[in-house]
Amino acid sequence: MIDVKVDGRLKSQRFRQEREADWKRLERLMEKVEKGSMASLSEEEILAAPVLYRSALSSLSVARATSLDRGMIDYLEMLCARAYFFVYGSRETLRGQLAAFFAGGWPAAVRSLWRETLVSVALLVIGALVGAWLFGQDAEWYYAFMPKEMTGGRDPAATTEMLRSTLDGSKSSSGLSMFATFLFTHNAQVALLAFALGFALCVPTAMLVIYNGVMLGVFFSLFASRGLGVEAGGWLAIHGVTELFAVCLAGAAGLKIGWSVAFPGERSRLDAAAEAGRLAATVMGGVVVMLFFAGLLEGFGRQLITFTPARYGVAAATALVWGLYFYGPRRRAKA
């Protein structure tokens, strides 16, 4: 039974010695890939990787069946796993991924969340109506909803003249870029929070959206009660169209996740959550971009454009652009 060969080596030993160089080569390739990027590989190396991977994989199968060299089997298992992730992993560059995201991935994800988006918009509107109604009952409600640091003196105690002056935009243009940046980062953080909170079965996300609506409602009613409704509308709309739309989308993304976790339907809960998560995250990536534009519009546009009709014009233009981009007809994507 014992196999007697001239050189006395074991079969598994010879098996390993004959293939070791290929494995080492694959290992070096993987190290290079994991350290840098696809770009660091030469054309020849990119072509060689899948071949080396398959031969390592077949070595692994053979080794498991015939060898008791545990070090080799463990090594091959790990090497094959690393190579698998490379061979079957994403080959796209960051630029390609970004291009695909803006060209189709993002709008498609937004469109597929249309139900949640409608719900989210409805929640915002209900919130705004409730806010306006409460303000009509008693102006004191204003203080309950608006945090002190956000009002900047814009509260029911202020005179009409003072309220009017806050709508003009600041006199000097200094500090605008910082203001815009602050608004962007703050809003994006809140939007990401609304998304993450969806995990808790929709409720906190819905509350956050409604709360935003209420703030909008009381704020607008304050100005409307002094006959400044049109001006305040322009002041809000120039960035609000983009910002509130983004907030609604973030809410929709959160709702989608919460809903899928709560009611997974025919799929398993885990699968439903993962699928919803990927879709919602694609929407969220875009929401951050939208909030960036909203921050620019709020920080610069609103302070520099003070003519109310012009503000409405910008608002209408942004609404048109986003509407067409997300929901407009487009050519069928190549299959």
Added chain:
Amino acid sequence: MSDAATLKLTRPFVTPEGVDLRLQLADASQRAGAFLLDAAIMFAVLTVASILIAILGIGALAAAGLKGGEVIAVLWLLGFFLLRNFYFVGFELSAAAATPGKRVMGIRVAARDGGRLRPGAIFARNAMRELEVFIPISMLFAPTMGEGGIEGWMYLLGITWAAVFVLFPLFNKDRLRAGDLIGGTWVVRAPKRKLMRDMADEGAERLQRYAFTLEQIDAYGAKELHVLEDVLRQRDRKTMRAVADRIAGKVGWTRLPEEDDYDFLSAYYAALRRRLEARLLMGVRRRDKHDTAR
């Protein structure tokens, strides 16, 4: 890690070529270690960058007045935002699919379904950190919210909240974080493993000097072979002496006083492995010495 624990975290993972890679999930301590490392890196970067920016800011204020200071403030705000939200996403989008902390721990992110790891999945799994990490932290460091016991209750709430999410991976068998659940990902072990020396290389040479009989070789199975392999690798003199005496006693090998323990053990290792592998080729796998499989 014991074998039982390893087995518990091993998942079948069949490649399109039909080979099961038997992926091992990262255990809780590796996950925690990786996260703490990343948190430390983020904190260090934030501190150093803040100091640099503060120095620059003072310079800019002196040189260009308010305008200069503004640019610096914008830089800081944006930098903080990017670090907080895109540190994890950025690193996990790379080919290694791991943050520096994960790389050190030898683990990486993978799609649970075995497919490509999509950017959406990575974004989703890391956006949930907002809920898992940053909310509790900001709760704890929030300015006092009114007088009396409110603050204490906020602390308690924050800690409970954080505890639920931090301990989340311990309560499911796949060690999923809430973010993994949403992203459809899991974290697997992918350490850089070097190919260890083949212990048969030395044994095969020494085998000529030792003529074991078939009965002597047949005393052990694969499990004992692997223990012997470990003993040979460690090459600890005392252990080798004990093991050599034990084997010699069991198989009835008379040891000569001048015989080297290592020589004897590696020769026996090679003989045992040759015998077991030869039987393996015939489809008989002898697991250990109690296994009487024929």
